[in-house]
Amino acid sequence: xxxxxxxxxxxxxxxxxxxxxxxxxxxxxxxxxxxxxxxxxxxxxxxxxxxxxxxxxxxxxxxxxxxxxxxxxxxxxxxxxxxxxxxxxxxxxxxxxxxxxxxxxxxxxxxxxxxxxxxxxxxxxxxxxxxxxxxxxxxxxxxxxxxxxxxxxxxxxxxxxxxxxxxxxxxxxxxxxxxxxxxxxxxxxxxxxxxxxxxxxxxxxxxxxxxxxxxxxxxxxxxxxxxxxxxxxxxxxxxxxxxxxxxxxxxxxxxxxxxxxxxxxxxxxxxxxxxxxxxxxxxxxxxxxxxxxxxxxxxxxxxxxxxxxx
Amino acid sequence: xxxxxxxxxxxxxxxxxxxxxxxxxxxxxxxxxxxxxxxxxxxxxxxxxxxxxxxxxxxxxxxxxxxxxxxxxxxxxxxxxxxxxxxxxxxxxxxxxxxxxxxxxxxxxxxxxxxxxxxxxxxxxxxxxxxxxxxxxxxxxxxxxxxxxxxxxxxxxxxxxxxxxxxxxxxxxxxxxxxxxxxxxxxxxxxxxxxxxxxxxxxxxxxxxxxxxxxxxxxxxxxxxxxxxxxxxxxxxxxxxxxxxxxxxxxxxxxxxxxxxxxxxxxxxxxxxxxxxxxxxxxxxxxxxxxxxxxxxxxxxxxx
Numbered sequence: 001x002x003x004x005x006x007x008x009x010x011x012x013x014x015x016x017x018x019x020x021x022x023x024x025x026x027x028x029x030x031x032x033x034x035x036x037x038x039x040x041x042x043x044x045x046x047x048x049x050x051x052x053x054x055x056x057x058x059x060x061x062x063x064x065x066x067x068x069x070x071x072x073x074x075x076x077x078x079x080x081x082x083x084x085x086x087x088x089x090x091x092x093x094x095x096x097x098x099x100x101x102x103x104x105x106x107x108x109x110x111x112x113x114x115x116x117x118x119x120x121x122x123x124x125x126x127x128x129x130x131x132x133x134x135x136x137x138x139x140x141x142x143x144x145x146x147x148x149x150x151x152x153x154x155x156x157x158x159x160x161x162x163x164x165x166x167x168x169x170x171x172x173x174x175x176x177x178x179x180x181x182x183x184x185x186x187x188x189x190x191x192x193x194x195x196x197x198x199x200x201x202x203x204x205x206x207x208x209x210x211x212x213x214x215x216x217x218x219x220x221x222x223x224x225x226x227x228x229x230x231x232x233x234x235x236x237x238x239x240x241x242x243x244x245x246x247x248x249x250x251x252x253x254x255x256x257x258x259x260x261x262x263x264x265x266x267x268x269x270x271x272x273x274x275x276x277x278x279x280x281x282x283x284x285x286x287x288x289x290x291x292x293x294x295x296x297x298x299x300x301x302x303x304x305x306x307x308x309x310x
Numbered sequence: 311x312x313x314x315x316x317x318x319x320x321x322x323x324x325x326x327x328x329x330x331x332x333x334x335x336x337x338x339x340x341x342x343x344x345x346x347x348x349x350x351x352x353x354x355x356x357x358x359x360x361x362x363x364x365x366x367x368x369x370x371x372x373x374x375x376x377x378x379x380x381x382x383x384x385x386x387x388x389x390x391x392x393x394x395x396x397x398x399x400x401x402x403x404x405x406x407x408x409x410x411x412x413x414x415x416x417x418x419x420x421x422x423x424x425x426x427x428x429x430x431x432x433x434x435x436x437x438x439x440x441x442x443x444x445x446x447x448x449x450x451x452x453x454x455x456x457x458x459x460x461x462x463x464x465x466x467x468x469x470x471x472x473x474x475x476x477x478x479x480x481x482x483x484x485x486x487x488x489x490x491x492x493x494x495x496x497x498x499x500x501x502x503x504x505x506x507x508x509x510x511x512x513x514x515x516x517x518x519x520x521x522x523x524x525x526x527x528x529x530x531x532x533x534x535x536x537x538x539x540x541x542x543x544x545x546x547x548x549x550x551x552x553x554x555x556x557x558x559x560x561x562x563x564x565x566x567x568x569x570x571x572x573x574x575x576x577x578x579x580x581x582x583x584x585x586x587x588x589x590x591x592x593x594x595x596x597x598x599x600x601x602x603x604x605x606x607x608x609x610x611x612x613x614x
Contacts, residue, residue: 017416020417282442
C-alpha cells in the first residue's frame with residue numbers, strides 16, 4: 001500500500017489481464033443476452049443468425065408478460081382460518097386490485113426475502129451472542145448440532161418438510177419458505193464468530209453498571225456486531241431470493257408464486273417464446289442485481305468472514 | 311474458540327443457573343425455528359426412509375425395513391444418476407478450485423476498483439439466480455435459434471447444428487459448463503480475502519532470502535490458505551451434489567437419463583411418482599455420501 005515498487009509489467013501479468021478480460025466478457029455475456037433479448041422483436045429472436053444488438057427496441061415482450069395472467073396485488077386471510085374450514089382452504093378477508101401476476105410474484109418475492117432476512121438477523125444475533133459469550137448447560141451439544149446440520153445438504157430435509165408444512169397448514173404459503181430459511185443455522189454460526197470479537201471486559205463493565213441482559217444486548221452487542229448483521233442480512237436476502245428448490249416444492253398456486261418460479265413455469269408452458277422468457281428473466285434478475293451491486297462491499301466481506309473459521 | 315472461559319469456574323451455582331436461564335431465553339426464537347424446521351424434518355427424513363409412503367391422505371405408511379435401500383442398488387436409473395452426479399463432482403470440484411485460485415492470485419494485488427470489478431463479475435451468475443441464468447443458457451444452446459450453433463457453424467467449428475441438450479453425448483457436458491459459471495463466484499471471494507490475509511512479513515522475508523515466485527506460492531501462501539481451500543472443497547462438493555435447478559429446467563434428466571442427478575431423481579421420485587419413502591431413503595444415502603466425502607477431505611487436508 002505504501003510502496004508501489006512491485007508494479008512491474010511482466011509478460012505473465014499481461015497474459016493474466018488478457019485472459020481475465022476474456023473470462024469477464026464470457027461471464028457478463030449471458031446477462032447482456034437476457035436484457036437485450038427482452039427488448040428484441042420476435043423476428044430478431046427467431047432468426048437463425050442472431051443479431052448481437054436489437055435491430056429495434058420493443059416493449060412487446062413485457063406487454064405480453066404483463067397481460068398473460070392476473071392476480072390481486074395483495075390478499076389478507078383470516079389468521080389460522082384454514083384450520084377451521086372443512087377442506088383446509090383459506091378464508092379471504094380482503095384483497096387489493098387485480099394486477100399482472102408478474103407484479104404479484106415480485107411482491108411475493110420481496111416480502112419473502114425481507115421477512116426471511118429480518119427474522120434471521122434478529123434470531124441469529126441473539127443466539128450467536130449467547131453461544132459466544134455465555135457458559136450454560138447444553139452449549140457444547142447445541143453447537144455440535146448446529147455444525148453438523150450445516151454440513152448436511154439442505155435439500156434433503158425439504159421433502160419431509162412438505163408433509164410437516166401441510167400438517168401446520170403452511171404448505172403453499174410464503175411462510176412455508178420463510179420459516180425453514182430462518183431455521184437454517186448458518187446465520188447463528190456467523191453471528192457467533194462475530195460476537196466472539198466483542199471484548200469480555202465490556203460486558204463485565206456493563207454488568208457492574210447494573211445493565212440488565214436485554215440492555216447489554218441492545219446497547220453493547222448489537223452496535224459491536226453491526227458489520228456481521230449487515231453481511232448476514234444481504235446474504236440471507238440474496239440466497240432466499242434465489243433458493244429455487246425450496247420455492248418449487250413449497251408453493252404452487254398462481255398468486256403465491258415467486259418470480260423465479262413464475263418464470264420457470266412460463267418457460268415450461270411456452271418454451272420457445274424466448275422474448276417473453278427473457279422479459280421475465282430480466283424482471284427477476286434486475287432487482288436482485290441492483291441490491292447486490294449497492295451492497296457488494298458488505299456482502300463480499302461477510303462471506304469471507306463467515307468462512308474464516310469454517 | 312473457547313478463550314472466553316476462565317473466570318466462570320469460580321462462580322456460584324445460583325449464578326450459573328441464572329446465566330443458563332437467560333441464555334435459553336435468548337436462544338429461544340432461534341432454537342424454535344432450528345428444531346422445528348431443520349432438525350425435526352431431518353429426523354422425519356430418516357424415519358420415513360424405512361416406510362413405503364405415498365403422501366396420500368388416507369393411506370397408512372407401511373413399514374418395509376431396509377427394502378428402500380436395497381431397491382436403490384438394483385435401480386438402474388438411480389445408479390446412472392449416481393454416476394452422473396459423481397462425474398459432475400469429479401469435474402467441477404478441481405476445476406472450480408484451481409480456476410478460482412488462479413483468478414484470485416491474479417487479481418488480489420490489483421487496486422481496489424479493478425479488484426472489486428472482477429470479483430463482482432465472477433459473482434454475477436450466482437446473484438442472477440439459477441432460473442434466469444438457466445433460461446438464457448437454454449436459449450443459447452437451442453438447436454435452431456441458439457447462439458452456439460450460429461457461432462459454431464459460421465466459424466466452421468461445427469459442420470451442422472447440434473442439438474446440444476438433446477444429445478446424450480453433449481448434454482452432461484453442457485450442464486457442467488453452466489454449473490461451473492455459477493459456482494466460481496464464492497470461492498474467488500474467499501480466496502481473495504485469504505490471500506490478502508497472508509502475513510506480509512512472511513512473504514517479504516522469503517523474497518529477501520531469494521525465494522522464487524513458485525517457491526513463494528507453494529511454501530508460504532499455499533499452507534496459509536489451506537483452511538480456505540478445505541472450506542472451498544467442501545462447499546463446492548456439496549453444491550455440485552445438489553445440482554438440481556439446471557437439470558429440472560434444461561433437460562428433466564433426459565435424454566435417456568443422461569443428465570439425471572441424484573437430487574433430480576429424488577425430486578422426480580417424490581413429486582412425480584409420489585414414492586415418498588423411497589425418495590427419503592435416497593436423501594439419506596446422499597447425505598451419508600456427502601458427509602463421508604467432507605470427512606475425507608477434512609482428514610486429507612488436516613493430515614498434511
